[in-house]
Amino acid sequence: MPETSGTETAGPDRVASAEQIGLSAREAAAPHEVAPHGVAPRDAASWAKKVDRLEVDPREGVRGTNVAGRRLTGPVQGFGKMWQKTYRMDAGQVPPEQAIATWREHFPEFWPKGNRFAGALTGINPGDVALLDLAIGGGVKLSTGVFVLYADAESFTLMTPQGHMFAGWITFSAERDGDTTTVQAQVLMRANDPLYEVAMICGGHRKEDKFWAATLTSLGQRLGLPAPRVETRSTCVDGKRQWHHARNVWHNSMVRSVLQTLAAPFRRGKRTSTSA
């Protein structure tokens, strides 16, 4: 029996609909053009180029650790149960393209206070790597990052690196739904390792739900919606844990961030004495 929470539930033992997992069903309605042999398909510019390991430049305002040299992780590489979480908001008459353009351009501004997203100055584009500092309590910031896997006019997708809380991707999309536009963020994820799995069960899922609901609400306010309301739906797509990926814990950015925070004063002291 799948575990469900939020306002809607899935039927028993049913694999969650890929339509729900999908990011922008409207893309399927795009003109049907066959790419001539040897010509790049029309999705070519929307996908990031292949990378084996992430490379990052230092960015101001974030610690920037736990990203460089890491590999990307999808739901296949994660440890915990696979979840699909959908956060939806009615965006009224705002055109989908406008909603996504605003979201891509001002993405960090919609994040809840205390969390930092340091991306490229040009917004969200395929292949970009953004550095994150996430508030996890106790004055500790979890330093990690995300990779822009896909981006077009109606959706964009971020994928996580090794050590992130979850292995998977999150897609932000907007589509016309009858007379109104629906904006959504959708996560397809597994907790990356056993520690994160425990953390997700012990309040992590709830915290994540609040995070994305707050983000969507901020976006709604920026789009001029009078009273943005976010609907949350969580479905357990696969209740099995992938124990063969338990060793992902080695890369755990939460543990490393705590250690980096504890070690920071000593490093500063060492630098000071060296320069003196």
Place this chain on the structure above:
Amino acid sequence: MGVPVITMDVRRVGEKTAVVDIRGEVTAACEPVLMSAYEAAGGSATSRLVLNFAGLEYMNSGGIGMLVTLLVRANRQHQELAAYGLSEHYREIFELTRLDEAITIYDSEESALNGVVR
């Protein structure tokens, strides 16, 4: 919801293997078509499902999400998923998303049926 611009024809090859010929656009919207094809190709007797992407013209990240869904279903049935016919562009997307670690990619139908990576 857009109308899926895709066809998926199922061929049985031997007792335990089925090939799904995919032509068109793989997006979230084609989920019913893919799941129908899976049902037609599936059953407990099928242990190996081979996806032929030679006719793939377009795929977005919703399409990749749908393939993950298919993978979960196949894993529940202890079925192996394989693929062939991917262009260099789509092969790179499989590698980028690391879907290739769960869906083995082959160069030809022959090698996919034999389970030999070339």
